Structures are given as structure tokens and as C-alpha cells.
Amino acid sequence: MFAYVVRRVLATIPVMAIVALFVFSLLYIAPGDPAAVIAGDQATPDDVERIRQSLGLDRPYLVRFGSWVWDILRGDLGVSIFTNLPVATMIKQRIEPTLSLMIVTLCLAVSIAVPMGVVAAWKVGTWIDRMVMGFAVLGFSVPVFVVGYLLAYVFALELDWLPVQGYTAFSQGFVPWIENLILPAVALGSVYIALIARITRATMLEVLQQDYIRTARAKGANQVSILFLHALKNAAVPIVTVIGIGIALLIGGAVVTESVFAIPGLGRLTVDAILRRDYPVIQGVVLLFSFVYVLVNLVIDLLYTLFDPRIRY
């Protein structure tokens, strides 16, 4: 197992290298010029060129790529073209809100969606099943921003229970922290809940047909232990896989959610950087996201062994 973990961690290096090459090349060929953004409307082409030179954007592709990779190997993600702040500092400023949003969404989604899926499979064909599936369809169909605006309208503006926007750091207290995250987490989690609930239901339906479930029932095991101990454990591998895949969904959804609720997270940092062509920031954030995604996949693979002892690495 240990050897497997080491192998997998080492395997992230070529993956990250490919991501780095891909991101850098994509930005190199993509249209847009930060020097033109900085120079403004009144600048002459000479002004733009001078800014481009001062930013080192006039250097050849290989020189720029080599210098960027060399900096990364030394742990330096570079400096933002616009703010003059180190990219690592900017990421540090933004990582807590995004991480908080992801964790709360993940906890909320799993704690709601798994029981929903289990109950729907147990009560298959009944109104409960239909309600759960109806909710799942709704969750998939309604865009995150619509859910966000509706939640903000009802719970922030009408009922005045929660703030409309913003983020409070965890260090300033749990209550203000969670108050700011409930609505965004529910909005972001709606698709995620729908996805997990559907997969849980489908997998549970299959497991509940198995002989060992029939045997458990024949032995007189109660319904809760059949569902949650016998069936759910055996249905866990596909569910955990979907939860892992869904993290990519969360990263994408966080961009919209952070905008709707004015949360200063990595999603907004990425969009702002793309719109301004702040290359060092885009490269740094995309590398980080790729690393997180590789890591999540590793964790999911390791979790398989917990749920299914037959799996060995």
C-alpha cells in the first residue's frame, strides 16, 4: 500500500508537467495581450511594446517557458502582471474561501444525497422515490446561479436570516463563517446532490437484488442495518467514484457561485485573471487545480480498499 501511494504521488509529476506544458502553450497561442490591457485606449503601439518588453512578453516561447519552469522548480509561481503581488500570495489569500465552500458543499451534499438515494431505492416506485428523482432532475436542470438568486432572495432578502454576499474567515468565528457559506453551499450543492442521489439509488437498487441481501432479510436483520450496513457498503465504490469525479464539478461550479455570492475565492481569481490575461496567475491556479484533482483521485483510489477489501494495491 505504501509503495502504491509513493508510486501514485510520483506519477503526479509527469501529469503536472504535461498540464504545465499544455497550460503554458494554450495561453501562448490564445488571443489577448496583457500589455494592451494595461496600456489602455490612449496608448500608442510603442507604449504597448514598451510595456510588453518590461513584462518580458516579447521573449521567445522556449525562453519564457524555460524560465517559468525553472521558477516553479524553485517553488516560485511568479508575480502577477497587474497587481505586482506574488502568485503564491494571491492564491493564499483566496484558498480559504474556496476550500471552505468545497468542504461545506461536500459535507452537505453527501449527508443529504446518500440517504436520499438509499431511501429512494428502498421505496422504489413509490411517491418517495418519485419525489427524490424529481428533485434530482430539478437539481440537474436548474442552473446554479438561478438557485443562488432564489436562495438569496428568500433567505437573505425576505427572511433576513443570512447575509446576501461576502465571506468571513473561519478565524473570526464559526457562526459568521458558516452563515456566509450556507446559501452558496446549497446553491453549489444542488447539482452535486442530484448526481450523488441518482447514482446512490441506481447502485443500491442493483445491490438490493443480491442474494446476500435476501439472506440477511431471511435471518431477520432489520431494515436499517440491511440498507446502511449490508447494501450501502457494497454500493459504496461507485458512489465514492462519483463523489470524486464531482469535485471537478464543484471546482467549475465554484466560479459561478463565488460570483453570485461575492466570495473571494480561487474561481473568481481564475476568471479575473483570464479576462485580463494575467498569465502567471492563470498558470499558477490551473496547476493548483490539476494538483488537487490528481490528489483527490488518489484519495478515492485509497478509499476503495476501505469499502471493498478485495481491492488490493
Add this chain to the structure above:
Amino acid sequence: MERRTFLGASAGIAAAGVSAPALSQGAAARTLRVIPQANLTSLDPVWTTAVVTRNHAFLVYDQLCATDGKGEVKPQMAEGWDISQDGLTWTFTLREGLAFHDGEKVLAKDCVASIDRWRRRDPFTQVLWPNVAELATLDDRRFRFRLHKRTPLLLMALGQTQFPCFIMPERIARTDAFQQVRETVGSGPFRFLRDEWNPGQRAVWAKNERYVPRQEAVDGLAGGRVPRLDRVEWTIITDPATSGSAMAQGEQDYWEYPLHDLLPMLRRNRGVVVEQRLTDGTYGICRFNTLQPPFNNPAIRRAVAMAVDQRDYLRAVAGDDPAGWGVCEGVFTCDTPLANEAGSDALKTHSIERAKAALQAAGYNGEKVVLIAPGDYPQINALSLMTADIIRRLGMNLELISADWGTLIQRRASKEPVERGGWSIIHTTSSGQSLALPVFHLFLRANGNDAWFGWPDVPEVERLRAEWVEKGGDPAEGRRIAEALNREAMQSMYYIPLGYYWQPSAWRRNVTGVFRAPATVFWNIGKS
């Protein structure tokens, strides 16, 4: 349902239906929470021309002189200036007691260094600078311009709002004008709190306790810049509906640029004031690429202009309320001394049918028209889509490209034919201030390759512009030249003026002392 419609509706219901919250107390009452028009990404007002950076700079830095409500340049940091009888020597004297935020006194050498850095980037001053023989420090409080010839416009350049001359300490102002300064030390009414700056989320300024404001009442950007707040906090909220909700709930106090779609709803909220604070409207323009077919033919450009009705454009941007916009069928800012419509007949035609006939007569032969619309700039996008509709209705061969602003500003630099990545039509907007005089009117320039994108080459326009710089001090001469310029520009029609719209601001009713100005500034504002 479109996102914009949905957000408009939801924020509208919210803004209309929510009662005003209790007034803030204590520290909150001395902090103004602002939603700025854009994210503050860079802090150097010389390095970038971003309006949001300029607004930040007005908080932090001071100016030698500033423009009052009537457009006249008045002393600000300067106690005054003496002009020699021949007009060739200008001596500025600084007020007593001026100090930078780091405690150092403001000296004449700081002003000289700041002017020297700023003039390298300001297009207006670049026109005038050949007239300057020397700029030198005389003593701690005095510095002097020596001129080759009389240059009355120099004062206007120093006091302008479009690209203001902010004073920094000499050690900072010595930074290359094309490099960003690394410190933010000014002598203005507020200090920038760099430790609390989180680009994309928040920027904070604290009152400069040592600031010595002028004794005169505030008047435009001139007069006493009195800091009445302990803190000014900008929170970047990119979503207009969320901004509207935050204003309705009292989570924010001031919204610089509310989306026009949301204005009626904000106005219905008794806790929110919506008023036109900025003194200048925002002007839209449609720019042709004069190097490539079909718009290398002035007759085709004029034909398109004949189909334009500015009111359609302005409704698309700013809504149906005529109080929110104005028709301006000339190249100079309306209601300013040079505004005129001499020769603007094509623009007053407003007829698709006549435009079609003119297009045919001009020899349009089905050449492709590439129009780039920036999807991430709602106002400019709306202008672009209006022109696209006109081009289609004229039966021209249109390719409409939707891009983001970053892509557009790169592609507009291409002089290539449309088949090789070039373009035919772009749009942009500009503050009325920058279109009031020929000397800094960017879109009017027609000096070929050195002109703004589209690169029109009309020597007569350039000759008239130079003549205005020479004789612009004489009102009658200035007016005559301005009329000739309008006539020439309309004849060549290298860009179509699309009128102007007002951009109101919104603030909570407990915000006091808000005054009209050509820029969003926060001195003299308090909270009750």
C-alpha cells in the same frame, strides 16, 4: 429565461420590497462600504489608465491643481503660480504643511519628478511638451517651467481629470513610466492599507489624519478635500444582482456603477438614493477600419452612418427613459464650448432606405464585414449588436464575432485583411471629458499609422488640430476650427458618434455630503 433578465427581476423584487435596515453604529458609521465599478488590480495611475486605478489614486495622492465644477483649473497642492509677462516662465509655489503618508514633507523636487514621469505617458502633455524648455526645482516649495513659446494649455494638462498628474515622493516617481511603482505613498486625504488589499475582493483606505485640506468649499475636484470617514472599504462584487441586493440590505453603502437594468428597482427602495453624480456622460462610438475593404471607401462609411439613429443605440444601452441619455451628432462633447454639428447631415439622415441607396451608389460589392462585439462589456456589446443589426439590414455581408475584451483589444491592433485575422468595425466608449477638446480627442486623430485603431489618414484634420493647439486659447478661433474639424470628420466618417448615456451612482440614504464631480471621489462624504 436569460440570466440578465432573471437577475434583474430578482434584484428588482428585492430592492423594491425590502425595508431599510437600522442605521449603522460606531465604527461602521465611520466606514464607507463601496462597490467600485471594477476590480482594483494595479495601484499605479501612471502605469495604467484604468479608471478604477485613477479613483484609487484620488484617495491616496494629491494634485498640484484641479478642475472645479465649471471646468476651470484651480490650485490644489499649489498655493498658486506666477506667470511671467511674456508667458514663458511659470513658477509654482506649494502650500505649507503638505506631507506624504510616510511623514516626509512634500517638496518641489517631488513635484518635478512626478510631472516628469507622468508626462511620458499622458498623451495631452506629450503634445505640449516640445514647448517646454526646462522644468526645474527652485527651492523646497517652488519649481519652474521655462517655455519656448506661450502654452496656456499647460495648466489644463496639469489640472486635467482624465489622466491626472498625481504627486508622489521623488524616490518613487523616479521609477520608469513603463514600470509599476512598488510603493503607494501619497499625500492625499486617505492612506492605502496595503496589508488589507486582496485584489478581487477588497481594498481599504484609512483617513490621513495629517492631511491639510484647502479652506475653500469643495467644488468639482477643486476646493477642500476633507476626509470625513475613518475608512473607505471597497468590496468587489462582480454580479450586479448581488450588488443590488447588498445595497437593498444595507450591507454596502455606495455603488459606483449600478447596472441600468436595475435602476428603476433601486429607485423604488426608500433606503437608497440614485443620482447622477458624475458630471460627464459616457459617449459611444462605432469605429471603422479604414485600411481594409469595404470601409477603406469613405462613401460606404457615410452610407452606414446614414442608417444610424443614436436613440436606438442609447435605448439599448441605457433604457427607455430619455433622461438617461442624450443624442449628440457631432464629434465634440455636447454642451461644451466646441460642441457643434457642422456637416453632420449624414448622421441626421436616420434612414435605412436612403442608406441602402447610398451604399449601392458607393459601389459596395459584397465584401465581408467583420464586427467584433465584446460579450463581457454589456454597454459596448449592446452598441455592437445595434450596428450588426444595421449592417444586416443594409444587406452587407456580416460576420459578427463575439469575443471577450482581452481578445478584442489584441485583435483590433491587426491591420491585416479580415481573411487574415483583421477586422472591419469595433465599438468603444469614452468619458465626455476626453472628447471635449481636439488636443486629447483620441478618436478624432487622423494621422494614419499613428492614429487610433482604424488608422484614418486625413491630413486636413491633423492640420486643423495643430491649428487649434496654436490658437485654441481664442474662443472665436477655437470655435471656427472646431466646426471645420467636425465637418472634416463627418465627411471622412472614420468613426460614427453614437451619443451619450449617463451613469448614475447609488448610495444609502445615510450617506451624506455626496457632491457632483467628474470622477468618483470620497472626500467630504460622511455617514449619519
